[in-house]
Amino acid sequence: MSQRLRFSLQLGFTLLVCLFMIVPIAMSVMAGLTENYFQGLQSGLTLRWVSEVWALYSDTIWLSIKLAMACLVITTLIGVPAAYGLLRSRHRIAHAIEELLLLPVAVPGLATALALLLVYGSYREFRASWLFILIGHVLFTLPFMVRAVHSVMHTARLPLLEEAASSLGASPWQRFFGVVVPNCASGILAGALMVVTLSIGEFNITWMLHTPLTKTLPVGLADSYASMRLEVGSAYTLVFLLMIVPLLVMIQWAGKLTGPRR
Amino acid sequence: MSQSSSITLTQCSRTFAGGHVALKPLDLHVEAGETLVLLGPSGCGKTTTLRIISGLERPDPGGRVHFGERDVTALPIEKRDVGMVFQNYALFPNMNVADNITYGLRIQKLSRAEIDRRLAEVLEMVDLKGYAERSIAALSGGQKQRVALARAIAVRPRVLLFDEPLAALDAKLRDRLRLEIGALLRELGITAVYVTHDQDEAMALGDRIAVMQAGRIAQLGTPREIYHQPANAFVADFIGAVNRLEVQTQAADGTFCVPGGTLRAPHLAKAATLYCRPEDIQVVPIEKAQLKGRIIESVFLGQAQQLAVDTGNDTTLSVRVSSRREWPAGSEIGLMIPEQALFQPTAPGARAHG
Known part of the structure; x- marks a missing residue:
């Protein structure tokens, strides 16, 4: 040929x-x-349908953004130290935890949501607040943050850099913020973009956990497809794309940063 | 520079999880201002010893580490006032040359003026003036290791520790940097412990050398002592090439009968094996020779000719001669070994084989 x-x-x-x-x-x-x-x-x-979507569903958009940001803060605060801990630990349990972390990704979102409802569903206030959904999102997105940070930490030869920093007098805190965090910044960035994207697009868990007052963008989208004109649902999709596509582009860009260095 | 301190290890051993004993109970004293080289093959415990001195590892319970009079056993590395240079440079890739070098100074919260002054001073010392703003990725291996060296001495440590700093560099660069490190150590007059598996490095840099084998010190002495009076066969073998001659009979007047002839060495006591270095064997006319043999291999090395001489009875001597002449394999050759070039391991009860 x-x-x-x-x-x-x-x-x-x-x-x-x-x-x-x-x-x-x-x-x-x-x-x-x-x-x-x-x-x-x-x-x-x-642009009539777009403005109609805005009038009807803007609060779902704001809630999604709020959720994504809160989710990002929590996964960063938990995920970076967790990845660091996994890296430092030579214990066999560390490997088991690494595998367990993938569980919320592998288990269907509906099952995760059901489990949350079973345990916390009876706490009225909590059940009705957006924080309930936040828990679901954190469970689902945390593994992605940990994985992204962990893999960058692996290639950055952090233990060696830390030994060097400690020989220069740096305390564990100074090492963590002065050496560890800056040298896995690209991993944190990649993880952060992933978390925000996944949180904004998450439907399974959220659909089970939401109340009429705590609808997120994807839940609203399903709602509009079911009960509105097709044009409204489509305009809603357009809004969703406008939010999510820039994030996806940034993930690609962050991926380049995490590539081979030195 | 700063006040250097002596280092004393007392009964320091190290057993890793799983029961592997990396270091048997060890006593070691390094004088203030002295350069001690820990030399040995991989797995001999030299790096573990260095890491115990640095504070990166703790000795097993019972071992003590003193810097001068001060017991630092319980102190982590960041409280010990040491400078450390690693094999893989361990430079911070997120910082440029200046920020790497001043990292320790910023940790100490020195004034901006003092930091700048010290930066200029150490850049000058390691011959990297004008490189302050370079990124680490833009440096060659030799430059990286100089930055690492500058970073370690900028904090004015009491003790400078080197963990095979030249092992990742190519031969030419290694030789040059070795000379520079030697000059720097003399200039600073700082206590230094230097780990290497390279005997040339050890002899060029060490005031004293500790040859280590299987978790213990096989011999501790000046480079000259180690080379010319090795304590056992392992040390003799590890430092340079060595010839062994099995003694067949020994006369009371100090004559030893060995394969290929007889040798005189009245200064040696009863010995089963005589040792000598290849460069100490002289070539003489056959009729005046102490030993006679046949060249079975002749290799041109440029600066010398390496001969393998068969003297019979399964004995092959390695001989170094001038490469100006031709030394055809197969020809007969007469050899002479001066009395003082013959030695036997000095340590009583030393094992014959490493």
Whole structure:
């Protein structure tokens, strides 16, 4: 087979796959911007549906952002020291904990949510507050933070750097903030972006845990698909994409930072 | 510079989890201002000894570490006032050269002016003027190790510790940096402990050398003593090449009958094996020779010719001669070994084999 033909076939196949995945998204975005989806583009473009979504669901968007930020703070405060602890520990239990950390990712979100409801569901105040959902999000996203930080810590030869810092008189606290944290900053950044993205997009756990007053963006999205015009749901998708795509781009960028150095 | 202190280890042993004994109970004294080299093959306990001195490891209960009069056994490394240079540089990749060097000074919360003064001083010492703002990634291996050295001496430690600092560098650079470190240590007059497995490094840098073997010190002495009066066969073998001659019979007048001829060494007591260095064996005309043999291998090394001479009875001597002449393999050769070049291990009861 000639080089040229092979290249053309590969390119064609790649484009086909891309189209297959991108067309539905593009259609959805279009639907959110057209006057009437069933009449198509000739009915005219409009931002009416977007503003309607904003009027109806802006509080779900704010709640999602609030949740994501709170989730980020908690996973960073827990995740970075946890990853550090796992790195330092030579104990066999450390390996077991590393595996266990993946559990909330592997177990279906519905099951995690059910477990939370079983244990904490009877505490009324707590059950009705957004903090209840936050617990679910932290459980789900923490492994991603720990993993991202842990892998960067591994390649950064932190134990050696710490020995050097301690020989220069640095106390454990000074070493943690002066050497450990700066040298795994790229991992923390990658983990943070992952956590925010996952938290904003999380549906399974949130759907089980939410109340009519604590709806997040994805839950609102499901709600709008079920009960509103198709155009409204699509406009909602558009808003969601506008929030999530920049985050995904940043994850890629952070991934480059964590790549091989030195 | 600062006040150097002596180091004293008393009955320091180290047993790792799982029962592996890395270090048997060890007593060691390093004088203030002295450079002591810990030399030995990997796994001999030299790095463990260094880490116990530094505070990165604790000795097993019962062992004590003193800096001068002060018992520092319980102190962690950051309270011991040591400077340390590592094999893999251990520079902070998130900081530039200046920030790496001044890290310890900033920890000590010195004034900006003092920090700048010391930075300029140590950059000058390690010949890296003008590199202050460079990033670590932009440095060569030799430059990195100089930054590490500057970082260690900037804090003016009482003791300077080196953990195979040149092992990651190529041969040429190693030789140059070795000379520089030697000059720096003399200039600073600081107590230094230097771990290496390279005998040339050990002899060039050490005021004294401790040759270690299987968790204990096999011999402690000046480079000259270690080389010319090795305590046992292991030390003799580890430091440079050595020839062994099995003694067949020994006469009362100090003549030893060995494969290929007889040797005189009245200064040696009863010995089963005589040792000598390859460079001490002289080539003489056959009729005047003490030993006769046949060259079985002749290798041109540039600065010398390395000969393997078979003197019979399974004995092969390694001989170093001038490379100006041709030394064809297969030819007969006459050898002479001066009395004073012959030695036997000095330690009573030393084991014959390492």
